[in-house]
Amino acid sequence: MTPIDRSRLERLTAAETERYVSARPKARALFERAQNSLVGGVPMQWMSEWPGGFPPVMTEAQGARLTDIDGHRYIDFCLGDTGAMFGHSPPAVAAVVARQAAKGLTAMLPSENAVIVAELLAERFGLPFWQMALSATDANRFVLRLAREITGRPKILVFNGCYHGTVDETIVSLEDGIPRSRRGNVGPAFDPTADSRVVEFNDLAALEAALKDRQVACVLTEPALTNLTGVVLPDPGYHPALRDLTRKAGTLLVIDETHTISTGPGGYTRAFGLEPDIFVLGKPIAGGIPAAAFGMTREVGAKVRDRLYGPGTSVAGIGGTLTANALALAAMRATLTEVATDSAYAHMTKLGERLAAGIRAVISRHDLPWYVTQLGARVEYRFQPTPPRTGTEARAGADGAVDRFFHLWCLNRGVMVTPMHNMLLACPATSEADVIRHDEVFGEAVAALLGS
Template sequence: MPEDLSPIAGASPARIARLAAGAEAAYRAARPQTLARLAQPNDFLGGVPMHWMKDWPQPFPMLVARATEATIEDIDGNLLDDFCLGDTGSMYGHSPAPVAAAIRAQADRGLTYMLPTSAALDCAALLSERFGPMRWQIATTATDANRFALRVARAVTGRPKVAVFDGCYHGTVDEAMIALDATGRTVARPGLVGQTADLTLTGTALPWNDLAALDAALATGEIAAVLTEPVMTNSCMVLPAPGFLEGVRDLCTRHGALLILDETHTQSSGWGGYARGHGLGPDMLVVGKCIAGGLPTAVWGMTEATADRFAAYDATRPSGHSGMGTTLSANPMQFACLRATLAEVATPAAHARMETGAARLAEGLTAAIRRHGAPWHVARVGARVEFICHPTPLRDGAEARLAHHPALEAAVHAALVARGCLIAPFHNMMLVSPVTTAAQIDRLTAAFDAVLADLFGAQE
């Protein structure tokens, strides 16, 4: 069969291959110590402590020596402007000074003791001030927080199913590991490891931006909750159509289902997150990743009305395991970092700086795309920016899948790393932190412009 030489999102396969090869050669040449260290045997499965650490587009993992503010340095001394920021985990910059100080202070007072602290009580008020009045609980990851929130939703509604949107991201929650196939049928996501349970018994997948489909699903009376991000963020960024989220809120109310908003990524929208900024009024809210400045922490809250419903359910529940909570969650180190982040790091002024920097980045990337005539576009939600290898904004998860071009995106990512800029490995996401400088943003836009010149410029 002849090789397919048709363009990929406007770029020729030959140019993509040359870009990737050049980036790989540069990466290898710049990291002799890394190569030597990785050549030594270790007992991690696949050689790394988490399997997705091998999913970056580089030929071998980068070994980080240190990270400060919005810069990463590897063990070979290479410095990179960091726009990945731990895929949102370090959205406010690496080791913010108030968080580092809180860690040092709490380390002398104990790491975990399964009892609350005064700082814990402070955090509840700070969370409600930030995101709106809620009754809060603490988890270690947003996956856990989503899982626990779904238990509460099923408990108070007495219904079995959860509705999510095709292409969504909610960590590794089983109910969200579903998708729509070509016929519009809910199926387990391809690639799941060791999956035996029928996920369609507990979850229904729906197309994003389709209120009629949501209405029909909720009309069955089976749906306990709609779990959604305010913006689709992990399948190429897909924004809500005007009125869509307000429609989701109205339909949930009409059909008696809870609305759970997962703001783990969209807290980049601004101080208070997307839901508060747009007046969406969820019944439950989940926020994770950078909420405690990078220390593993997530929060989940419910309105007072939902909390009252759960209290009535809980009063009749037999004693025993609830299926919610883990031993090391809500530990004093989490609260020390959470309080420092909410009170001193993730301030309105910090978010204003992020917004200004992200606007600068989006404008620079868009200008480069137009200059080179690439059939791409840029999407932005607050401090979160993404270039998408498709000419127009996307409507749903199906369109997002068609706009995803792994070989092309991997080549662009690798070429940016070769030019000293790190972006997220799983999609084309870039974050601007409060400590990201204008010079760093300009270096990224210049590197992106150079990459597009290699892909779309005149032939030599």
């Protein structure tokens, strides 16, 4: 297979960095100004991970296009890292947000839309009872508390390389087979290995052993690992076995579809017939407005109701003043009924297939040891020869230097790809021409890297 000349890669990256910086004087000036008021010059640390030394600064985003402060217009395949999976400012959501803003944003009271949204979620995802949150992180945090409460068990289990937002118990990893607080875990409130068990994805023997003592309240998992590792797909038969093992152990199964909702209208869960006890969804559910929801089976819902809503109950640690605010619920209703439709998903998935095929064609043409994974509208490419089965394998195969080069090359040519994990999304506004342009830019980057 074709090797990468590392000295050539370094020279090309330096040239692309210089091109990036020189073409964005306003973003650079704003970043330097921000050093006096924003820690690190950005509102959140992860925004510093864009290559080039500082991030582009957004001024406008519509559909599949984003414009930055220096006037550059991008075909946006990042789409807010799934937050804008259905395109930036979908017209139906923008219109209802404007109407609701004029009528009231939040009141610490339920709205009619809360009932309608819960009914829509139940119909779409198959779980009858729902509760709301402001983010998937919040939803996952609430779910872990509820799982412990109704099972009376102290432990939770996650998979190495998982991503469930910033939930304390999930910021844990395996290093040389030993559970540890994940590197970079900032000021942990407690040692996550005390309350969390972590095993490798696709390792059913390790999962069975971890559940054997019946101390695990719930397994929290993505249907396929995403953010931290790139996509790691389940082995054939893995999910039925996971469901069987959790049921035998009396452990709840929580499926977090915050990223894998790209798979289809009902997510990976509906597409592959998964049977979670609890289902979590965040990011794109309100078309870009902060919102999340978690659903539960009738049995779990009854247990939650008895413990949280009975006479004399007092609830701490779940919910917040802005949870289920009127604005978010209006946006969720519009997204579920007018934006995240079957026809939209059909278009998005078709273009996802086209993206994956185009990238594979370039890889094959140049005989490169890379691979591509697709989950409906979501496509990721990785610079390693075979798809990993575990988080450890995925981390071991990461190539940050090649990542950086490709991200810069694409940005400098008007194509935006998620910088942390080479993720591309097709939204309802993405066109065939957009995909063709990505193929051209990707192919040019490969040719430059190989000197061909």
